[in-house]
Amino acid sequence: MSEIFSKATLSDIARELNITAATVSRALNDHPRIKETTKKAVREAAVKLNYQPNKLASSLRLGKSNIIGVIIPSAEINFFGSVIHGIEKMANENNYNVLIYQTNELYEYEKRGVQTFLQSQVDGILASISKETINLDHYNEIKKRGVPLILFDRVSDALDVSSVVVDDYAGAFAATKHLIEQGCKRIAHIGGQQHVNIFNQRLKGYIDALNTHNIPVNEDLIVYGKVSIDSGKECMKKLLEGSQRPDGVFAVEDFTALGAMQAIKNANKKMPEEIAIIGFANEAFGEYLTPSLSTVNQQTIRMGEEAARLFFEGLDKMNLYKTKSRKLVLEPEVICRQSSIKFYK
């Protein structure tokens, strides 16, 4: 392989045709005042020389990279994979690229991600705040620099930026109501870290659903875990050993529900007859458990699309931060499966 790796530039094409780089640039960008014949010649030379535009150079010149930075807690969580799918779909349609940064739910990584994105001159940042994060200075830094910021799913009211969330409160309310309708009398809740907004909202939805249906809220039926399979198992064990044996469980999300189901099986309780259970998030595995897991669908792809849409709309308006920030709330829906259906209508 003796050939030298030659990357052709605008000037190479220009030299080939005895014109200037400026003309070549205009021709390739389909500038109206360039002769058709010139454009044709340029395009042909570009193909011949195997020209690929250097986006770095163009971005530097234009002050615009056509890159969206996306910060997510983990690419291994199905939910975020789906959201990214939605974001990429919109990005592709608008000729944008997507850079992804995983925080592994760690504050330090999140800070690094923000910094990396700012240095890479991304045109906007879409982010979902990690569980560990409490200090939000790095996000304020983004705003301060005039870089559009949109939050999705894990948002914070302390930041005045546009965001897309699922109505966790409504979803939790509906899930709890569903259990009530199935005849459950002692409905427990396995919650998550309460400083995380969405988990707190789900707790509230649960409580209000009980109140609305005149079922007393029993503190002994509420336990808080760390949002994982193991934690779900632990929490459920506690509930089963408590004095108030629940006949229904609303788990803060599906992995927690999964752990709880294992604990219930270990205790030889029947689902849904003795204990009905419902999760949240519609993770892929839920459909295939035995019994299949009822859950709440969050419209993940749509969330990604909407987050990207908010970003692009902000671009159109020239400056996102000049207009009032918008909060988009997607309506979740209960998915009834075997784990919660006691009565067949």
Next chain:
Amino acid sequence: MSEIFSKATLSDIARELNITAATVSRALNDHPRIKETTKKAVREAAVKLNYQPNKLASSLRLGKSNIIGVIIPSAEINFFGSVIHGIEKMANENNYNVLIYQTNELYEYEKRGVQTFLQSQVDGILASISKETINLDHYNEIKKRGVPLILFDRVSDALDVSSVVVDDYAGAFAATKHLIEQGCKRIAHIGGQQHVNIFNQRLKGYIDALNTHNIPVNEDLIVYGKVSIDSGKECMKKLLEGSQRPDGVFAVEDFTALGAMQAIKNANKKMPEEIAIIGFANEAFGEYLTPSLSTVNQQTIRMGEEAARLFFEGLDKMNLYKTKSRKLVLEPEVICRQSSIKFYK
């Protein structure tokens, strides 16, 4: 909010301190021949002005972007999420960033992804070939431009590049052998598209395991599907309706196995007593099915790490393509769960 969004540059710092931008650049990069006091002053001014380096400019100048482009079929597949995790880990350690492009298993998107990456001046591309792809010109283009290319998982022997794969043949052999050891006599295989290398290898491993153990290969026990839950269900139905009722099934991957399990349940057959089953890939859900699904672990995170490592090693050698391409083969291991264990030792 009246403040102008001002992005400080090297010259801004220079002006502040009455020195030149070159010195500032050197100071921030900790150049040895810069006075300590100067460095200190520069760093302080940088903080004061809230300076963030413009990586675009630096990359353009250096001809090096410190970005690795990763092409994957889908971020929603857990497997690839894990691999990315491994890649990002290595990338972070080496001060690299990761750009991700999803092909959705489509050839056209894959081509676009490659082009986008080349234009973005990524320093290297790690890719997993989509199912639909047959023409490989776009990958050859990467090589031709002297950009390092490493393939992982879905590789092609037609491309002479370094790669990381799991030994699919060995994994399939071990999985089939496991079923034989459990006493299965009529072991079926639900395969995938045979032009996809890994699926073909798994078929071969299955056949050779049977041969090695003197079990005749029965064509009626081999069916080919499209690698999905529904397809797995369909294929299993066919097998159950056939004349050669299998007492063991090796499915080409876990989703296929999942579909097959549903078909088996629908037919009221007992697992593993009447039909034992094992999948491939160790998807997250397998552990939580009833019965839990035996499968083959592919060491996904490790795969990402090794792919990235191959890239960085190539960098050290100045030019990846000057040295012979390396094929790294990770050894998979059978994970025995309830779906396949007939005898407890």
Next chain:
DNA sequence: GTGAAAGCGCTAACAA
């Protein structure tokens, strides 16, 4: 319709 020239922000060779 095209050319000339300048500059985006950074770094490196060469000078001093």
Next chain:
DNA sequence: TTGTTAGCGCTTTCAC
């Protein structure tokens, strides 16, 4: 130890 200068590849204003 620091300054001067040039240039990475592209786009755009101003000129003709």
